[in-house]
Amino acid sequence: MYYLKRILALVPLLLVISFLAFALVRVAPGGPFDRERAPASPEVERALKEKYRLDQPLWKQYVLYLGDLARGDLGPSMKYRHHSVNDIIRQALPATLVLGGLSFGFALGFGIPLGFATAARKGQWVDYGGSLLALIGICVPAFVIGPLLVMGFAIKLQWFPVALWDSPLNVVLPTLALGLFYSGRIARLMREGMLGVLNEPYIMTARSKGLTERAVLFKHALRPAVLPVISYAGPMLADLLTGSFVIENLFQIPGIGVFMVNSSLNKDYTMIVGLVLLYAALLLVLNLIVDFLYSRLDPQVKFE
Amino acid sequence: MNAVAPIDDHPASQSPAQLAWLRFLKNRLALVSGVALLALVLLVLLGPAVVSHQPNSLTENQFAAPSAQHWFGTDDHGRDLFARVLHGARISLLVGIVGAGVSLIIGVLWGAVAGYLGGRLDNAMMRFVDVLYSLPSIVFVIVLITTLEALFRDWLAALGSPALASASRLLLLFVGLGAVSWLTMARIVRGQVLSLRKKAFIEAEHALGISHARILLRHILPNVTGIVIVYLALTIPSIILYESFLSYLGLGIQPPQASLGSLIAAGAGQINPIRIYWWMIAFPAGFLGLTLLALNFFGDGLRDALDPKSE
Numbered sequence: 335m336y337y338l339k340r341i342l343a344l345v346p347l348l349l350v351i352s353f354l355a356f357a358l359v360r361v362a363p364g365g366p367f368d369r370e371r372a373p374a375s376p377e378v379e380r381a382l383k384e385k386y387r388l389d390q391p392l393w394k395q396y397v398l399y400l401g402d403l404a405r406g407d408l409g410p411s412m413k414y415r416h417h418s419v420n421d422i423i424r425q426a427l428p429a430t431l432v433l434g435g436l437s438f439g440f441a442l443g444f445g446i447p448l449g450f451a452t453a454a455r456k457g458q459w460v461d462y463g464g465s466l467l468a469l470i471g472i473c474v475p476a477f478v479i480g481p482l483l484v485m486g487f488a489i490k491l492q493w494f495p496v497a498l499w500d501s502p503l504n505v506v507l508p509t510l511a512l513g514l515f516y517s518g519r520i521a522r523l524m525r526e527g528m529l530g531v532l533n534e535p536y537i538m539t540a541r542s543k544g545l546t547e548r549a550v551l552f553k554h555a556l557r558p559a560v561l562p563v564i565s566y567a568g569p570m571l572a573d574l575l576t577g578s579f580v581i582e583n584l585f586q587i588p589g590i591g592v593f594m595v596n597s598s599l600n601k602d603y604t605m606i607v608g609l610v611l612l613y614a615a616l617l618l619v620l621n622l623i624v625d626f627l628y629s630r631l632d633p634q635v636k637f638e
Numbered sequence: 639m640n641a642v643a644p645i646d647d648h649p650a651s652q653s654p655a656q657l658a659w660l661r662f663l664k665n666r667l668a669l670v671s672g673v674a675l676l677a678l679v680l681l682v683l684l685g686p687a688v689v690s691h692q693p694n695s696l697t698e699n700q701f702a703a704p705s706a707q708h709w710f711g712t713d714d715h716g717r718d719l720f721a722r723v724l725h726g727a728r729i730s731l732l733v734g735i736v737g738a739g740v741s742l743i744i745g746v747l748w749g750a751v752a753g754y755l756g757g758r759l760d761n762a763m764m765r766f767v768d769v770l771y772s773l774p775s776i777v778f779v780i781v782l783i784t785t786l787e788a789l790f791r792d793w794l795a796a797l798g799s800p801a802l803a804s805a806s807r808l809l810l811l812f813v814g815l816g817a818v819s820w821l822t823m824a825r826i827v828r829g830q831v832l833s834l835r836k837k838a839f840i841e842a843e844h845a846l847g848i849s850h851a852r853i854l855l856r857h858i859l860p861n862v863t864g865i866v867i868v869y870l871a872l873t874i875p876s877i878i879l880y881e882s883f884l885s886y887l888g889l890g891i892q893p894p895q896a897s898l899g900s901l902i903a904a905g906a907g908q909i910n911p912i913r914i915y916w917w918m919i920a921f922p923a924g925f926l927g928l929t930l931l932a933l934n935f936f937g938d939g940l941r942d943a944l945d946p947k948s949e
Contacts, residue, residue, distance in 0.1 A: 351772055351773065354769065354773070358781060362781055362784065363789065364785075473927050474927050475886075477886050477902065477903065478919065478923045480906075580883070598777045598784075606781075613772070618772060
């Protein structure tokens with residue numbers, strides 16, 4: 335019942351977000367046709383504006399847009415003429431989903447064990463080395479890690495292709511470059527979660543019962559400690575599934591992230607609003623799933 | 639937490655600030671980071687006066703490897719990289735600190751007002767934060783920076799000074815990066831204020847007839863300082879990182895000015911299969927990495943010191 339209400343509440347929230355994005359980009363100075371190659375004649379500009387409804391008052395544009403949206407149509411792109419926003423998203427989404435999903439898996443699969451190990455061996459060299467590794471992942475930008483990986487593994491060792499997106503081997507370097515930052519964040523959250531839990535009285539009880547350290551860590555500490563990771567995993571997946579400009583640009587991957595940045599730079603109104611809606615919908619749904627998982631994993635958490 | 643007063647093992651009763659300071663001193667890593675940051679600030683402030691090369695002077699000596707004359711080598715225009723890295727680090731730190739300051743002001747005010755007033759206004763203000771949270775920040779930053787840029791351009795054209803043009807880019811970054819970084823700060827402060835508001839000492843002040851503004855400024859905000867400082871220390875590195883990303887996009891610091899991010903981006907642009915000018919990427923990236931590491935360790939140390947629960 336509670337979750338049904340939350341799902342219904344998504345609709346007005348998305349409407350507010352769509353209006354905000356819609357109005358924001360149109361109120362901002364500059365338009366999608368400013369960078370036309372030839373200085374367009376007034377007639378051409380008028381025709382373009384009419385075609386994309388930019389000659390009408392803002393509220394009317396929005397009402398018409400909502401009508402299209404209700405039919406699942408995000409409108410025509412104003413920069414890539416002859417392509418609809420739906421088409422572009424449909425073409426770019428598969429690569430982004432594969433890369434984002436793999437990076438998500440890598441971030442969790444590498445970050446959680448790393449955080450767990452550093453917390454279990456707090457104050458020992460595993461902790462220092464592991465924590466340093468996690469921080470390096472956070473502190474070194476993807477546009478540094480990416481070229482370094484290309485230099486080492488693609489140009490020097492020639493294990494993987496330099497760029498492009500046509501064979502399974504292509505996914506390895508971008509996944510590493512993208513996932514390293516997130517695995518660093520996950521490892522830090524996991525370490526903090528574990529350290530917090532290991533201070534709890536019930537852990538002392540478990541230890542004084544004579545349980546092995548392994549049983550204490552895996553059976554009693556792991557589950558509550560993973561909660562902060564889960565609440566971060568929602569927004570993280572939303573980020574990953576809407577692409578990374580740097581990685582897609584570097585490895586020439588036909589994904590969403592490049593469009594996200596370019597549409598904002600080009601003032602491609604419909605494209606921006608479509609992508610903002612995609613991101614917001616993903617984020618809100620994922621946060622809902624996070625809350626659901628949270629209440630399953632932690633009996634103390636109750637949403638009314 | 640405990641109803642019984644805790645046993646005081648420091649009979650010469652020290653203030654919480656003194657205890658926090660002692661805890662901080664015990665954290666070797668945070669202390670080293672703090673000293674390193676201080677050294678970095680000094681280097682960045684005094685360095686340009688000591689280094690004989692100018693960051694923007696062009697020479698014929700392009701792509702020179704590091705040597706006694708050019709410690710970090712030279713770049714594609716023959717400029718001394720050491721001078722440029724110092725200059726870039728100065729800009730990066732400035733953007734990080736001022737940007738974090740902007741996010742601090744917006745976030746603390748927003749969170750404190752929402753938490754203190756409560757009720758419907760709180761609800762509306764926090765829903766607004768939720769909505770901003772669900773906008774992709776990169777779109778927001780780009781739209782904001784290009785919008786302000788267009789506004790500034792007319793304004794600057796009226797003033798007609800080229801020196802102001804480079805300063806306006808910095809101003810844009812301060813505002814733009816601050817404007818996308820205050821949301822978490824507002825949430826944290828609001829949560830703290832919400833719980834403080836119900837405390838007996840605040841009720842007592844209401845009973846004494848002290849004005850809301852005075853209660854908020856003199857009695858509530860000082861109590862959230864600790865957590866705000868900690869979060870601020872962690873916001874600075876994330877803003878520096880964000881600026882480097884914007885520089886990579888070409889929206890950050892404009893040449894011939896440089897930030898660490900734009901230097902790295904320039905170095906990454908020179909990577910090709912034939913020759914790698916490793917110093918162009920290694921030195922700025924190393925500087926950025928070490929700065930961010932130190933800031934992060936320092937922030938962690940502050941948190942552990944100011945949050946007694948972590949003992």
